[in-house]
Amino acid sequence: MITATVEQKHYLNAEYGLKSWLLTTDHKRIGLLYLGTITFFFLLGGIFATLIRLELLTPPGDLTNSETYNKFFTLHGVIMVFFFLIPSIPATLGNFLIPMMVGARDLAFPKLNLLSWYLLLAGGLLSMWAMFAGGVDTGWTFYTPYSTTYSNTYVIATALGAFIAGFSSILTGLNFIVTIHRMRAPGLTWFRLPLFVWSHYAAALIMVLGTPVLAVTLVLVALERAFRIGIFDPALGGDPVLFQHLFWFYSHPAVYIMVLPGMGVISELVSTFSRRRVFGYGFVAFSSVAIAVYGFLVWGHHMFVSSQSVYASLVFSFLSFFVAIPSAIKVFNWTATLYKGSISYETPMLYAFGFIGLFTMGGLTGLFVATLGVDVHVHDTYFVVAHFHYIMVGGTLMAYLGGLHFWWPKMTGRMYPEGWAKLSALVIFLGFNLTFFPQFLLGYLGMPRRYHAYPDEFQVLHVLSTAGASVLAVGYLIPLVYLVWSLRYGKRATANPFGATGLEWKTSSPPPTYNFDVTPAVTHEAYDYRALAEEETEGVRVG
Amino acid sequence: MDTHALESPALRHHFDTAEQQKDASTLGMWIFLVTEIMFFGGLFAGYTVYRQLYPNVFAAASNELDILLGGVNTAVLIFSSFTMVLAVWSAQTGSRKGLMVNLVLTMLLGLVFLVIKGFEWHHKWVMHEIPGASFHWEGPNPGQAQLFFSLYFAMTGLHALHMVVGIGILSLLLYMAWRGRFSRDYYTPVDTAGLYWHFVDIIWIFLFPLLYLIGRHHHG
Numbered sequence: 001m002i003t004a005t006v007e008q009k010h011y012l013n014a015e016y017g018l019k020s021w022l023l024t025t026d027h028k029r030i031g032l033l034y035l036g037t038i039t040f041f042f043l044l045g046g047i048f049a050t051l052i053r054l055e056l057l058t059p060p061g062d063l064t065n066s067e068t069y070n071k072f073f074t075l076h077g078v079i080m081v082f083f084f085l086i087p088s089i090p091a092t093l094g095n096f097l098i099p100m101m102v103g104a105r106d107l108a109f110p111k112l113n114l115l116s117w118y119l120l121l122a123g124g125l126l127s128m129w130a131m132f133a134g135g136v137d138t139g140w141t142f143y144t145p146y147s148t149t150y151s152n153t154y155v156i157a158t159a160l161g162a163f164i165a166g167f168s169s170i171l172t173g174l175n176f177i178v179t180i181h182r183m184r185a186p187g188l189t190w191f192r193l194p195l196f197v198w199s200h201y202a203a204a205l206i207m208v209l210g211t212p213v214l215a216v217t218l219v220l221v222a223l224e225r226a227f228r229i230g231i232f233d234p235a236l237g238g239d240p241v242l243f244q245h246l247f248w249f250y251s252h253p254a255v256y257i258m259v260l261p262g263m264g265v266i267s268e269l270v271s272t273f274s275r276r277r278v279f280g281y282g283f284v285a286f287s288s289v290a291i292a293v294y295g296f297l298v299w300g301h302h303m304f305v306s307s308q309s310v311y312a313s314l315v316f317s318f319l320s321f322f323v324a325i326p327s328a329i330k331v332f333n334w335t336a337t338l339y340k341g342s343i344s345y346e347t348p349m350l351y352a353f354g355f356i357g358l359f360t361m362g363g364l365t366g367l368f369v370a371t372l373g374v375d376v377h378v379h380d381t382y383f384v385v386a387h388f389h390y391i392m393v394g395g396t397l398m399a400y401l402g403g404l405h406f407w408w409p410k411m412t413g414r415m416y417p418e419g420w421a422k423l424s425a426l427v428i429f430l431g432f433n434l435t436f437f438p439q440f441l442l443g444y445l446g447m448p449r450r451y452h453a454y455p456d457e458f459q460v461l462h463v464l465s466t467a468g469a470s471v472l473a474v475g476y477l478i479p480l481v482y483l484v485w486s487l488r489y490g491k492r493a494t495a496n497p498f499g500a501t502g503l504e505w506k507t508s509s510p511p512p513t514y515n516f517d518v519t520p521a522v523t524h525e526a527y528d529y530r531a532l533a534e535e536e537t538e539g540v541r542v543g
Numbered sequence: 544m545d546t547h548a549l550e551s552p553a554l555r556h557h558f559d560t561a562e563q564q565k566d567a568s569t570l571g572m573w574i575f576l577v578t579e580i581m582f583f584g585g586l587f588a589g590y591t592v593y594r595q596l597y598p599n600v601f602a603a604a605s606n607e608l609d610i611l612l613g614g615v616n617t618a619v620l621i622f623s624s625f626t627m628v629l630a631v632w633s634a635q636t637g638s639r640k641g642l643m644v645n646l647v648l649t650m651l652l653g654l655v656f657l658v659i660k661g662f663e664w665h666h667k668w669v670m671h672e673i674p675g676a677s678f679h680w681e682g683p684n685p686g687q688a689q690l691f692f693s694l695y696f697a698m699t700g701l702h703a704l705h706m707v708v709g710i711g712i713l714s715l716l717l718y719m720a721w722r723g724r725f726s727r728d729y730y731t732p733v734d735t736a737g738l739y740w741h742f743v744d745i746i747w748i749f750l751f752p753l754l755y756l757i758g759r760h761h762h763g
């Protein structure tokens with residue numbers, strides 16, 4: 001029995017050597033390449049976050065001058081948004097799981113998939129080069145005319161890095177859409193798909209429709225900066241606010257590229273660890289698409305104080321409130337799923353609870369900033385910083401870590417150590433709230449974002465936030481250690497260690513190169529735990 | 544039984560049937576074209592905003608463009624779409640020679656377009672109508688006129704870049720056709736490349752009236 005397990009061929013031992021990784025077209029290996037790459041960028045972005053929090057420990061700007069501080073928050077933002085959060089869940093978990101969840105042998109375009117990894121790498125390396133050559137200080141938003149006319153830093157190189165990474169995202173989205181449309185296993189209808197797949201489909205729509213607009217905007221910024229063509233330059237009749245319109249047309253929906261896949265993860269986790277079908281499956285599925293569609297209609301809420309007409313602002317404010325509806329549908333349906341479920345509190349479920357709580361807070365404070373009058377008060381303060389960190393870190397990152405733990409046995413064939421994992425989930429949750437909750441208060445009291453010095457009265461809250469950031473850093477480092485440790489010493493994983501229903505659990509851990517020995521046929525709905533139990537007892541009877 | 548082995552050698556391992564593979568490629572190309580629409584859409588939006596803000600200067604600046612060369616180029620591109628259709632049809636009917644001849648014709652027409660475009664750009668250079676330090680404009684509001692030419696060069700430049708990529712793709716197809724890689728049962732690359740080529744033509748069909756024709760009667 002043991003020798004049989006050791007000798008079994010799977011995607012990790014099918015081939016060895018650097019070349020077998022760098023030239024692979026296997027979506028599972030590419031998923032792992034992404035995992036390594038974005039972990040690196042996460043740590044790099046984390047270093048800049050640490051520097052920011054250190055500077056803010058004391059009121060005067062004593063660690064760095066303001067120019068250097070501007071570079072710190074810019075690099076933190078650029079790296080975390082374009083090279084970590086956007087690819088995070090889709091490029092790693094999505095890449096690994098979507099073909100398996102639809103019962104296919106690979107994504108529709110395996111070579112494009114590999115190309116998209118190289119594009120992310122190239123964009124990241126270019127931006128890193130800009131960073132070491134002298135950095136960039138425009139903020140991750142590249143606002144004109146500062147970025148085009150006044151900044152003396154490496155704007156073009158950094159923007160080009162983001163531009164290239166954008167094409168990585170476009171190709172990933174394209175691959176997902178075609179795969180989900182054309183490569184589903186026999187019997188796997190749209191309404192039998194796991195909700196993870198639905199939410200990735202919605203996110204892929206945004207990648208495909210939004211990212212090209214960012215791409216052309218960055219091209220125009222580069223042209224303006226290099227040749228002074230005038231498009232964003234008021235001196236030549238251009239309009240800097242046009243940049244904001246184009247930029248946020250992508251960058252608001254981009255938040256949903258980050259959070260929709262996270263919602264997909266949470267649907268899987270909540271169902272698996274309460275052993276119930278997700279309540280209101282159809283509503284949850286369509287709310288993903290609704291979020292993707294509404295997400296394109298609200299970009300003006302970033303320009304309430306940028307000389308946008310009041311009437312436009314009213315409409316954008318109203319539409320922004322509207323996005324709360326599909327988001328709330330998800331939260332209420334997850335909660336209803338838990339009702340009378342047999343809940344177990346394994347690590348992934350702890351992250352799911354963390355997500356639901358933090359995302360709800362991020363979403364509700366989103367209503368504050370979508371309200372015209374309130375936004376005038378809190379615009380460009382730490383209130384906004386706290387709001388989007390609750391969505392992007394409290395939401396996306398919690399879901400990412402929850403998903404990583406949940407599918408770790410499938411990806412690596414090894415179990416993570418449950419005790420350490422629970423501890424770090426708890427540390428992360430506490431550290432996160434200690435870091436970012438004080439920032440809501442700071443912002444409401446008037447602390448502006450992007451300043452390296454502040455009045456003494458804000459120090460207590462800043463010290464709390466920095467202390468929280470240290471706790472959070474420890475929380476992130478613990479999994480890094482034990483996940484690497486588990487690759488060698490972790491308990492061997494069975495095919496379905498959590499008793500989950502998706503097709504990915506019907507094949508061995510780790511899966512064979514072509515995922516399934518026989519293409520699976522699907523005969524029942526998603527999250528059908530009764531059918532799973534019947535299959536298992538039958539398996540016992542036969543075996 | 545392994546039905547996979549019975550299918551054509553062009554069938555890749557992760558598809559079940561040749562039909563599924565063709566469907567996937569076609570859908571993939573359509574989605575790619577949607578991303579292209581969004582990409583050019585940003586430029587079209589910017590152009591519309593400024594055309595709306597500065598109608599008189601934009602009309603005057605657009606009068607500087609050569610409507611004859613632009614018109615000839617429009618005809619050249621429409622004709623190249625026709626030869627592209629013939630190329631796809633030849634592939635469908637299994638005519639290797641017809642496919643190669645029409646691919647060559649399409650590429651030649653694409654080159655003619657680029658050469659004419661090059662003459663137009665060169666003329667703008669001679670007239671100091673290229674945005675930058677040497678830009679010169681006699682009429683009022685030179686900044687706004689420069690804005691028009693910035694958009695003109697950005698849009699036609701990106702379109703020309705797409706033409707160059709298209710010619711590259713067609714030469715690759717020509718090589719594959721010469722090696723006998725296509726048959727009545729397998730010509731998906733020709734089909735999807737055709738979609739791309741038509742799309743690039745359609746972009747021009749929008750650019751031509753927007754840049755050359757609208758507001759010509761305003762002699763401002």
Ligand SMILES: [Cu+2]
Pocket residue numbers: 251252298299301302
């Ligand atoms: Cu927004």
